[in-house]
Amino acid sequence: MGGDGNVGGTTHSGGSTASAGAPSDGGEGGEGNDGDNAGDGNIVGGGGDLSDGGSGGHSGGSVLETGGGGGTQSGGSNSSGSGGSSTAGTDAGGTGGISSGGANFGGENTTGGRNSAGAGSGGTEPSGGTSFGGNNAGGSEPNGGTSPGGTNSGGSEPNGGTNSGGTNSGGSEPNGGTNPGGTNSGGTGGAPTICGDSVLSATEQCDDGNTKNLDGCSASCAYEVVDRMTTLSLQSGSAPASCSPTTNALGRAFSAAVLLLINNQIKQAISDGSLNNLIQFDGLEDLTGASDDSSLALGVLPGFIDPANGGWPGTPFDFWFRVPSASVNAQGLPLNSMSGSLIAGDLSAGPGLLKLPLALDGGSATFSVTNARLLAKLSTPSIPAPPPSNLAPGLTVFQSIAGSGSSQGICGNVTVESLAHIPVPASLAGGTGAACGACNGSHVYTACAGDSVEPGCNSMLDVLVGGCRAAVACTVFNVVSVTQPDVPAPGNASVTPLSLGAGNSVPSDQSTGNNAAYSSYFKFDANRAHITGVQ
Numbered sequence: 001m002g003g004d005g006n007v008g009g010t011t012h013s014g015g016s017t018a019s020a021g022a023p024s025d026g027g028e029g030g031e032g033n034d035g036d037n038a039g040d041g042n043i044v045g046g047g048g049d050l051s052d053g054g055s056g057g058h059s060g061g062s063v064l065e066t067g068g069g070g071g072t073q074s075g076g077s078n079s080s081g082s083g084g085s086s087t088a089g090t091d092a093g094g095t096g097g098i099s100s101g102g103a104n105f106g107g108e109n110t111t112g113g114r115n116s117a118g119a120g121s122g123g124t125e126p127s128g129g130t131s132f133g134g135n136n137a138g139g140s141e142p143n144g145g146t147s148p149g150g151t152n153s154g155g156s157e158p159n160g161g162t163n164s165g166g167t168n169s170g171g172s173e174p175n176g177g178t179n180p181g182g183t184n185s186g187g188t189g190g191a192p193t194i195c196g197d198s199v200l201s202a203t204e205q206c207d208d209g210n211t212k213n214l215d216g217c218s219a220s221c222a223y224e225v226v227d228r229m230t231t232l233s234l235q236s237g238s239a240p241a242s243c244s245p246t247t248n249a250l251g252r253a254f255s256a257a258v259l260l261l262i263n264n265q266i267k268q269a270i271s272d273g274s275l276n277n278l279i280q281f282d283g284l285e286d287l288t289g290a291s292d293d294s295s296l297a298l299g300v301l302p303g304f305i306d307p308a309n310g311g312w313p314g315t316p317f318d319f320w321f322r323v324p325s326a327s328v329n330a331q332g333l334p335l336n337s338m339s340g341s342l343i344a345g346d347l348s349a350g351p352g353l354l355k356l357p358l359a360l361d362g363g364s365a366t367f368s369v370t371n372a373r374l375l376a377k378l379s380t381p382s383i384p385a386p387p388p389s390n391l392a393p394g395l396t397v398f399q400s401i402a403g404s405g406s407s408q409g410i411c412g413n414v415t416v417e418s419l420a421h422i423p424v425p426a427s428l429a430g431g432t433g434a435a436c437g438a439c440n441g442s443h444v445y446t447a448c449a450g451d452s453v454e455p456g457c458n459s460m461l462d463v464l465v466g467g468c469r470a471a472v473a474c475t476v477f478n479v480v481s482v483t484q485p486d487v488p489a490p491g492n493a494s495v496t497p498l499s500l501g502a503g504n505s506v507p508s509d510q511s512t513g514n515n516a517a518y519s520s521y522f523k524f525d526a527n528r529a530h531i532t533g534v535q
Helices: 249-253 256-271 416-420 460-466
Strands: 085-087 090-092 098-100 103-105 114-116 119-121 130-132 135-137 151-153 162-164 167-169 183-185 226-234 277-282 293-302 319-323 338-343 346-360 363-378 400-403 409-415 478-480 517-534
Touching: 226 256, 226 319, 249 517, 256 346, 256 478, 277 517, 293 346, 293 363, 338 363, 346 409, 363 416, 363 517, 409 416, 416 460, 416 517
Parallel strands: 085 114, 090 119, 098 130, 103 135, 119 151, 130 162, 135 167, 151 183, 319 517
Antiparallel strands: 226 277, 226 517, 277 293, 293 338, 338 346, 346 363, 363 400, 363 409, 400 517, 409 517
């Protein structure tokens, strides 16, 4: 840092003129030295019949922290000349942390002369300082002269400092002269923010050096909010009052033993990492979840463990997952999403279409849920682990979602067509032991060899429509109650009952494209995670 600045140099007095003679220039102002506080130049214009204002003080000193102020320039006084001209000089601020242009005032014309204020510019701020333009005022015109305000521009800020134009006022015109105000322009700000250059700016939550989605940092350099379901279970009771309908016909169709079987299979798949339902948020303004927000959206994507993150830890925070390319659009967002809102940390989304992946008998299945709603609570925030590694300092994101409490969860209507594509649980097939027997309200069903329903095997829909009683006690123990869809397809007033055909299967002409549905209700919890690409 420089030493103490000295006071500006000697100020010369303006020349004198006894009568209307040759003009006399004012003296030249002093020059401020370099230092922490550069000296201000000072100048007094000389009087005369026709006297130009003196040249102003030199620019302020160049320093590391505080730039020098520009000098003050006043135009000379025209006291008896007719139509004289009085013009103030040009004044620029110095170079450094804070740099202000000097003050420029036009002279005084008592007999209608022209009086223009000078030009005042703020200094140059190469390291992002504050730069203000000077103050420019037109002179006083008591007898109708012309007095325009000066030109005043803010300084140049190549690295993003604060840059303001100065103040410009027209002169005083009590007897009808022309008095326009001056021109006042802000300076040149810093370089524009460029997303994808690996340099964090004040408006970026992250910058990972590219403009791709689905890698932790979005194409607009926003943190990508993702949570993985750590629990998911089909319920037996009624859905919350905000669901339509609240019946939960799907959950009520299964006995407690079968519901436990289904939920244990889902739990095991979540635990071993083979079932990864990822909730992706879009448009969440406050990543902590503390602020109310009515403009967000979310969808559910299937995920696969990203081996680049190492071994599977069980139920982690901030683990990495990849998603199927077929599950997202060109922008990397879920093909199906629901609009949502946050109020006091309570998350509500829907109604909308939700594709909900499940795991039954070690295979994959997807429920297509119409009129779906998600009701949950966001937890406290923390700093997330990478990716992305280049996060804004202090950025925090809510850690988890609780959707397993009272009046929380996912509700909606599982379509007939999606149930027709889910294989019957193997434990219910075969016609022996605890499997379904051939009796009133029950049929024998055939297990499928893989994850899909092929000719010759049965679906989950077949079991719902045909019912199931355990073979060892066929007349007393209901495993799956005979249940018809309870929600009409969109545009229909009622549900057309389904029936079984050959092989105890619902014929494809009854199920294909059939969006009649079974009302359902699930509870879930989720932890923060990352999507790291597509596959």
